[in-house]
Structure formats: structure tokens, C-alpha cells
Amino acid sequence: APSTLIIDGKATAAxxxxxxxxxxxxxxxxxxxxxxxxxxxxGARPDSATYxxxxxxxxxxxxxxxxxxxxxxxxxxxxxVAAVRAANEDERVHGILVQLPLPxxxxxxxxxxxISPEKDVDGLHPANVGDLALRGRNPRFVACTPRGxxxxxxxxxxxxxxxxxxxxxxxxxxxxPAALLLLQENATVTVCHSRTKDIEARIRDxxxxxxxxxxxxxxxxSWIKPGAVVIDVGIxxxxxxxKKRGYRLVGDVDYAAAKPVASAITPVPGGxxxxxxxxxxxxxVEAGERALTA
Amino acid sequence: APSTLIIDGKATAAxxxxxxxxxxxxxxxxxxxxxxxxxxxxGARPDSATYxxxxxxxxxxxxxxxxxxxxxxxxxxxxxVAAVRAANEDERVHGILVQLPLPxxxxxxxxxxxISPEKDVDGLHPANVGDLALRGRNPRFVACTPRGxxxxxxxxxxxxxxxxxxxxxxxxxxxxPAALLLLQENATVTVCHSRTKDIEARIRDxxxxxxxxxxxxxxxxSWIKPGAVVIDVGIxxxxxxxKKRGYRLVGDVDYAAAKPVASAITPVPGGxxxxxxxxxxxxxVEAGERALTA
Ligand SMILES: NC(=O)C1=CN([C@@H]2O[C@H](COP(=O)(O)OP(=O)(O)OC[C@H]3O[C@@H](n4cnc5c(N)ncnc54)[C@H](OP(=O)(O)O)[C@@H]3O)[C@@H](O)[C@H]2O)C=CC1
Ligand SMILES: NC(=O)C1=CN([C@@H]2O[C@H](COP(=O)(O)OP(=O)(O)OC[C@H]3O[C@@H](n4cnc5c(N)ncnc54)[C@H](OP(=O)(O)O)[C@@H]3O)[C@@H](O)[C@H]2O)C=CC1
Numbered sequence: 001a002p003s004t005l006i007i008d009g010k011a012t013a014a015x016x017x018x019x020x021x022x023x024x025x026x027x028x029x030x031x032x033x034x035x036x037x038x039x040x041x042x043g044a045r046p047d048s049a050t051y052x053x054x055x056x057x058x059x060x061x062x063x064x065x066x067x068x069x070x071x072x073x074x075x076x077x078x079x080x081v082a083a084v085r086a087a088n089e090d091e092r093v094h095g096i097l098v099q100l101p102l103p104x105x106x107x108x109x110x111x112x113x114x115i116s117p118e119k120d121v122d123g124l125h126p127a128n129v130g131d132l133a134l135r136g137r138n139p140r141f142v143a144c145t146p147r148g149x150x151x152x153x154x155x156x157x158x159x160x161x162x163x164x165x166x167x168x169x170x171x172x173x174x175x176x177p178a179a180l181l182l183l184q185e186n187a188t189v190t191v192c193h194s195r196t197k198d199i200e201a202r203i204r205d206x207x208x209x210x211x212x213x214x215x216x217x218x219x220x221x222s223w224i225k226p227g228a229v230v231i232d233v234g235i236x237x238x239x240x241x242x243k244k245r246g247y248r249l250v251g252d253v254d255y256a257a258a259k260p261v262a263s264a265i266t267p268v269p270g271g272x273x274x275x276x277x278x279x280x281x282x283x284x285v286e287a288g289e290r291a292l293t294a
Numbered sequence: 295a296p297s298t299l300i301i302d303g304k305a306t307a308a309x310x311x312x313x314x315x316x317x318x319x320x321x322x323x324x325x326x327x328x329x330x331x332x333x334x335x336x337g338a339r340p341d342s343a344t345y346x347x348x349x350x351x352x353x354x355x356x357x358x359x360x361x362x363x364x365x366x367x368x369x370x371x372x373x374x375v376a377a378v379r380a381a382n383e384d385e386r387v388h389g390i391l392v393q394l395p396l397p398x399x400x401x402x403x404x405x406x407x408x409i410s411p412e413k414d415v416d417g418l419h420p421a422n423v424g425d426l427a428l429r430g431r432n433p434r435f436v437a438c439t440p441r442g443x444x445x446x447x448x449x450x451x452x453x454x455x456x457x458x459x460x461x462x463x464x465x466x467x468x469x470x471p472a473a474l475l476l477l478q479e480n481a482t483v484t485v486c487h488s489r490t491k492d493i494e495a496r497i498r499d500x501x502x503x504x505x506x507x508x509x510x511x512x513x514x515x516s517w518i519k520p521g522a523v524v525i526d527v528g529i530x531x532x533x534x535x536x537k538k539r540g541y542r543l544v545g546d547v548d549y550a551a552a553k554p555v556a557s558a559i560t561p562v563p564g565g566x567x568x569x570x571x572x573x574x575x576x577x578x579v580e581a582g583e584r585a586l587t588a
Contacts, residue, residue, distance in 0.1 A: 109430060126428060130420030133427050133474070134466045136403060137420060162489050170477060172428045180427070183464060183485055188496065190484040191477055195456050202482065 005264035007152050007231075013274035016151070017062055020278075020285045024063035027285075027292060035288025036065040037095045037121065037280075038087040042080055042106070043073030048099050055097070058277050064284055067093050077106045081114050088116040094291050095121030095284035118291075121283040123147070124172060132180045140290075141283050146178035148275025149210055149231045150185065158208075158229050158264060161186035166206035168192050168199070168219070168252065174212040174233055182208070211252035221257020230258055230265040233272045299558035301446050301525075307568035310445070311356055314572075314579045318357035321579075321586060329582025330359040331389045331415065331574075332381040336374055336400070337367030342393050349391070352571050358578055361387050371400045375408050382410040388585050389415030389578035412585075415577040417441070418466060426474045434584075435577050440472035442569025443504055443525045444479065452502075452523050452558060455480035460500035462486050462493070462513070462546065468506040468527055476502070505546035515551025524552055524559040527566045 028034055037059055041052045052068070059066050067090065069083050080102070087096045096119045102108050117127040123143035131139035153160055165187035169175035175191065183189045192202050193213075203209060203223045211219055212233035224230060234252030251268030259265050266272055322328055331353055335346045346362070353360050361384065363377050374396070381390045390413045396402050411421040417437035425433035447454055459481035463469035469485065477483045486496050487507075497503060497517045503524050505513055510530035518524060528546030545562030553559055560566055 124428075126424030126431060127421045128424065129427050130422065130424030133423050133470055134418075134420060135464070135470075136466070162491050164491075170429070172430070176427055176429075183487075186487070186489040188484065188486055188490040190482065192482055193477075193480070195480040196482040197456050197458075 004259050004262055005156065006259075007156055007264055007266045007271060009148075009152060009266060009271040009274045012152060012155055013148075013278040015155075016275075016278040017058070017281060020062045020281050023285050023289065027288060028063065031292045033092075033288075033292050034063055034065040035094050035285050035292075036067050036090075036092045037097065037284045038067040038069060038090070038093045040069045040071070040080070040083050040087070040096070040098045042071045042075050042099070043103055045101075048101075052099050055277060055280060058281055059284070062281050062285070064281065064288075065092065073103050075103075077110065080106060080111050084111060084114045088114075088119060093119065094287035095119055095280075097122050097280065117141075119287065121280060121287060122173075123177065123283065129172075129177065129180075132177060132184070135184075141287070142181065142279075143173055143177040144279035144283065145174050145212075145233060145272060145276045146181050147279040147283075148272055149178055149233065150181050151279065152231065152266065152272070152275060153208070153229070156264065160208065163187045163207040164190070164205055165208040165210065166190045166192060166202050167210045167212070168203070169212035169214075169233075171212065175210075178210050178212065178233075182210070209253075213252050215252055216250050217252070217254040219253040219258065221254050221259075221261055224253075224258045224261040226261055227263045228261070230262045231272060232266050232268050235268060235273065298553050298556055299450065300553075301450055301558055301560045301565060303442075303446060303560060303565040303568045306446060306449055307442075307572040309449075310569075310572040311352065311575060314356045314575050317579050317583065321583060322357065325586045327386075327582075327586050328357055328359040329388050329579050329586075330361050330384075330386045331391065331578045332361040332363060332384070332387045334363045334365070334374070334377050334381070334390070334392045336365045336369050336393070337397055339395075342395075346393050349571060349574060352575055353578070356575050356579070358575065358582075359386065367397050369397075371404065374400060374405050378405060378408045382408075382413060385585075387413065388581035389413055389574075391416050391574065411435075413581065415574060415581060416467075417471065417577065423466075423471065423474075426471060426478070429478075435581070436475065436573075437467055437471040438573035438577065439468050439506075439527060439566060439570045440475050441573045441577075442566055443472055443527065444475050445573065446525065446560065446566070446569060447502070447523070450558060454502065457481045457501040458484070458499055459502040459504065460484045460486060460496055461504045461506070462497070463506035463508075463527075465506065469504075472504050472506065472527075476504070503547075507546050509546055510544050511546070511548040513547040513552065515548050515553075515555055518547075518552045518555040520555055521557045522555070524556045525566060526560050526562050529562060529567060 123141035131137040165182040216236035232251035237247040240248040417435040425431040459476040506527035526545035531541040534542040
């Protein structure tokens with residue numbers, strides 16, 4: 001369809017960041033304090049270091065104080081836990097994020113569950129996931145990427161209630177919380193994964209498709225229901241000799257083939273990706289507002 | 295089909311209770327202590343009083359010590375919370391259950407979240423629901439009715455992995471945890487509710503149907519996929535002049551019409567119902583074993 005809406009995550013994220021800057025400024029004007037984020041980075045994986053740098057830069061722009069901690073790759077689990085606990089106790093810190101993955105010798109689950117649920121801006125603490133799953137409870141924080149997906153739907157006027165939503169993938173950081181959010185928004189939700197049979201038929205049935213499996217161009221254009229809304233979370237690199245770096249990033253959906261069939265679609269890059277950091281900032285500003293104006 | 299398996303929840307629950315009695319006896323032999331359950335009942339609703347009486351009787355049979363508390367209907371929220379906290383601190387108590395519904399003036403959510411996640415035998419604490427939703431975490435407790443549904447499937451040799459499972463209803467006590475359990479067991483899971491469109495088509499697609507909406511005979515026999523497994527959680531009373539009490543209990547599925555189409559089906563009563571108490575006892579014995587043999 002010539003009228004397919006290309007959902008512009010970059011522009012939406014920029015709008016949200018501008019809104020958040022206003023909220024942080026207002027907080028500063030009111031109580032003389034900024035929302036504070038502690039990003040805990042262990043080791044020096046180049047990808048993790050890049051993500052952390054992007055997060056810290058974004059914080060600075062919005063007016064979030066940065067209480068980042070860098071630990072060497074040899075840091076013991078106890079040392080990492082100690083850094084988390086120090087951030088839990090630090091009144092200037094309203095959000096704590098442990099950059100994943102942690103080194104092999106560290107029990108990620110144990111470290112993550114040490115983060116106070118009150119400061120869990122990544123929304124991965126079981127208490128916050130439980131509050132998301134249960135009706136009648138408001139989670140303090142929702143995982144950033146799924147929250148970004150829903151925000152894109154909301155800000156583009158896409159109705160969710162009563163729609164058939166299919167989530168591909170059931171990871172803790174994307175698939176599961178995305179499914180719980182869509183259910184909260186009154187979609188009829190189906191979760192698919194590597195054991196799903198006839199996944200093509202499932203996808204054909206989706207009014208709203210959220211793809212988060214990490215397989216380049218897995219979803220073919222012909223599988224998309226005409227008029228469906230496609231939210232592509234996947235970030236996969238495929239060889240591309242025409243690019244200077246030798247590869248390019250693509251989603252889990254064959255974008256070019258799906259676009260003419262869908263009524264709305266997120267590109268990769270520039271769709272869900274920029275929303276993840278925006279939602280991290282939003283979770284942090286909200287936590288700061290709650291703590292400082294309570 | 296003449297060979298439809300009638301899933302006998304009463305017999306399965308009796309088997310489980312016998313197993314639990316052995317485990318409680320073994321614990322007593324080993325450490326000289328019994329698993330302990332505190333059922334907190336507020337007010338005197340006849341249905342609640344009946345349920346609590348059944349639970350206490352079942353505890354006694356299995357060898358679970360009863361630390362029940364009865365509070366008057368006028369008890370304040372703070373008094374109920376105080377009873378929960380006392381049970382949290384009591385070392386003889388391994389499981390705490392607050393009988394619902396609580397009187398109107400009480401905030402149920404607040405009371406429930408006071409129960410220590412370590413003693414939450416009802417499995418409704420957000421921390422335990424979060425652990426159920428997240429992969430790689432083991433919830434200490436899973437809600438009794440959904441756990442009973444899965445146990446019926448397991449003990450009847452019904453495979454779940456790779457199957458299409460449809461859950462009707464999304465309540466905190468049945469639908470949501472049932473969906474999360476089925477997903478954990480590698481089913482492809484769809485959750486339907488009052489906003490679902492074309493629910494009949496969803497049901498037709500189910501290899502495993504879990505019905506928990508509380509509408510007598512809502513699911514028609516012709517909607518069942520031939521060979522499907524039907525787990526009927528619903529308990530609804532319908533007028534019946536042939537009965538002395540003037541009504542009888544039926545499920546959410548039209549049992550007589552669904553039975554010939556299904557490969558296996560739970561009757562109402564005598565299907566899921568008896569499993570709920572059995573799972574409460576199991577959660578309590580497991581909690582006792584963890585606490586007393588740690
Ligand atoms: N835009 C952003 O900011 C973010 C993007 N991402 C991207 O999203 C994608 C998913 O990430 P993440 O959730 O962390 O991935 P995980 O690897 O943790 O999970 C992948 C999920 O997809 C399922 N899956 C894998 N292969 C198939 C298949 N062939 N058919 C059906 N299901 C399959 C897996 O099933 P099973 O459970 O059975 O193994 C699993 O549930 C990645 O490309 C990642 O880079 C992730 C986070 C943020
Ligand atoms: N066997 C046992 O031990 C137990 C049996 N039960 C029985 O199970 C049934 C469900 O109980 P419970 O989960 O507490 O019920 P709730 O009333 O809490 O939830 C009912 C759910 O069904 C959905 N629903 C209601 N009407 C329809 C409809 N027409 N079409 C589709 N969905 C609908 C609701 O949707 P929405 O969310 O959109 O409102 C809601 O999610 C009851 O009959 C109850 O007696 C319950 C617990 C234990």
C-alpha cells in the first residue's frame with residue numbers, strides 16, 4: 001500500500017527526550033536536584049562500552065546525573081553486588097542499570113535481583129515483572145524495549161485493544177514483557193518461540209506483530225496479514241560488501257517485502273532501537289520524580 | 295470418540311495427598327517437626343468458611359500443622375496485616391494463605407503483598423509471579439489451581455511442548471499463571487479474555503484448552519478441535535429442579551457436547567477442583583521441606 005506508515009522511532013525518541021529534558025528541568029527548578037542514574041559496567045567489551053557511552057551521553061543531554069561505575073573484568077560477583085548495594089543506598093541515585101552481559105564467572109540473576117525494585121530502571125526485577133503480569137498492580141518500571149514498542153503504537157495512534165497480537169520470542173528483556181504489556185492493553189496475545197509449530201500461520205493471523213527472535217529477515221513479506229502493524233525489534237548484522245564496514249543491520253522481518261503489505265512498520269535501524277534508550281531515560285526521570293517529590 | 299480420557303481429578307488428588315502424607319511423615323521422622331500452614335480467615339462468609347474448613351481438614355489428614363487465625367469481619371486492614379506479619383515471623387509456619395475475598399473495606403493487594411514470598415503458598419506474591427514469568431528463575435510457589443491443571447496433564451501423560459494452548463481468562467489466580475506455566479512447558483500460548491474477537495476461532499485452534507472465565511457452558515462442543523485436551527476450571531451453578539438444593543455445578547465448557555470431540559477432558563465437579571487443595575498441600579509440604587532441611 002502506498003500509504004504504509006513508516007514508524008519513525010528516531011523522531012519519536014527525540015520528541016520524548018525533549019519532553020524528559022523539560023521534566024528534569026522542572027524537577028531541578030522545584031527541588032534543586034536531578035534524577036540520577038548509575039550504570040554499572042563490568043569489563044570492557046566494545047559493544048557494551050559503546051552502549052554505556054550512548055546511555056551516559058543521553059543522560060547528560062536530558063539532565064540526568066550520572067553515577068556510573070566501571071569495574072574491571074576480573075571483578076568478583078561479591079564486588080559487583082557491593083557496587084549495586086552502594087547504588088541502592090545512594091540517595092542521589094534513582095535508577096540502577098547493570099550492563100549485560102556480565103562476565104562468564106558471574107551469576108547474572110543474583111546480581112540483577114540485588115537491584116532495589118525501587119531503582120530497577122531496566123524493569124527486570126522479578127517483583128516488577130510480577131507487578132506487570134498481575135492485574136490491579138502498577139509496576140514501578142517496565143523493561144525499556146517492550147515499553148518502547150508500546151509507546152510507538154500509542155504515539156502513532158494505533159489501537160491495541162481487541163487486536164490479535166503475536167509476539168515472536170519469549171526472552172526476559174523483550175518477548176515476555178512485550179506480551180504482558182499487550183495483554184494489559186487488551187490485545188489477544190499469542191507468544192511464539194523456537195518450539196512453535198507452523199509459525200507462519202501464527203504470523204498470518206497477527207494484526208500486530210512484534211518480532212524479537214534475532215534471526216535476520218526471518219519473517220517473510222508474504223506471511224504478513226494485509227494491513228498488519230509490524231514492530232521489528234530484531235537487530236542482526238548481515239554481510240554487505242557495499243558498506244565500508246562490510247555489514248549492515250537488519251531486523252527479524254524482511255522489511256522491503258513486508259512494507260507494501262503492512263499498514264505500519266518500524267524500520268531497522270531507526271525503529272525500536274532509539275526507543276530503548278528513550279524509555280531508560282523516561283524510567284529514570286519518573287523514578288526521580290517519585291523519589292524527590294514524594 | 296469412545297476412547298475419550300476422562301481426567302479424574304479426584305483420584306489424582308487422592309494419590310497426591312497420599313504422597314504428601316508420606317513426605318510429611320518422613321519429615322517428622324527426620325527432624326521431628328511438621329510442615330505448618332496458617333490460613334487467615336476474616337469474617338464468616340459461608341462459602342469462605344466452607345473452603346477454609348476443607349483446607350484445614352485436608353491439612354490434618356496429610357500431617358500439616360494448622361496455625362489458622364480467624365478474625366472478625368470488622369477487623370481493620372492493620373489488624374489483618376498484623377496477623378500476616380505474625381505468621382511471617384512464626385518459625386512453625388511454612389505457608390500462609392489469606393482466604394479471599396476480604397471484606398470490602400480492606401485493600402486485598404496490600405494484605406497479599408505483606409505475605410513473605412518465602413511462605414506464599416498461594417503463589418500470588420508479585421515476586422513469585424515474576425519468577426514464574428522470567429526464564430531461568432524458579433518460583434518458590436506457583437498458584438494452586440494452574441499448578442493443578444499442569445499436574446493433571448503431566449500425570450495423564452499429555453504432552454505440552456509444541457502444542458497450541460489457548461487459555462480463556464486472564465485472572466491473577468488462574469488465567470495468567472496458567473498461561474505462564476504452559477509457556478514454560480513450551481506450548482505456543484494464546485490468552486483470550488472479554489475483549490477477544492472471534493473467540494470461537496481461537497478455541498477451534500487449541501490442542502490444549504484451559505477454560506477459566508466463569509460462564510456456564512460458554513464453550514460449545516462444536517468449537518472444540520477434534521482430539522483436543524480440555525481442562526475446565528470453571529465452577530458455575532445453574533438451576534436444576536431435579537436436585538435437592540435446586541442447582542448443580544457445571545464448568546465453562548459444555549461437557550456432554552465436548553466429550554465426544556476431545557481426546558481428554560476434565561469433568562466438573564471432580565476435575566480441576568480437587569487439585570487446587572492438593573496443590574496447596576503440596577506447596578506447603580515443599581515449603582516445610584525447604585525450611586526444615588535447609
Ligand atoms: N531494539 C533494541 O533495543 C533491542 C533489540 N534486541 C534484538 O532483538 C532480538 C531478540 O533479542 P532477545 O530477546 O534478547 O533474544 P534472545 O536470544 O534472548 O531470545 C530469542 C527468542 O527468540 C526465539 N527464537 C529463536 N529462534 C527462533 C525461531 N527460528 N523461531 C521462533 N522463535 C525463535 C527463542 O525461543 P526459545 O525461547 O524457544 O529459545 C527466544 O525466545 C535480537 O536481534 C536483539 O539484538 C534486543 C534487545 C533490545
Ligand atoms: N477449580 C478451582 O479450584 C477454581 C475454579 N475457579 C473458577 O474458574 C472460573 C474463573 O475464575 P477466575 O479466574 O477467578 O475469574 P475472574 O472473574 O477473576 O476472571 C474471569 C476472566 O474471564 C474473562 N471473561 C469473562 N467473560 C468472558 C467472555 N464472555 N469471553 C471471554 N473471556 C471472558 C475475563 O476477561 P477480562 O479480564 O477481560 O474481564 C477474566 O479475565 C470461575 O468459574 C471460578 O469459579 C477459580 C479458581 C479456582
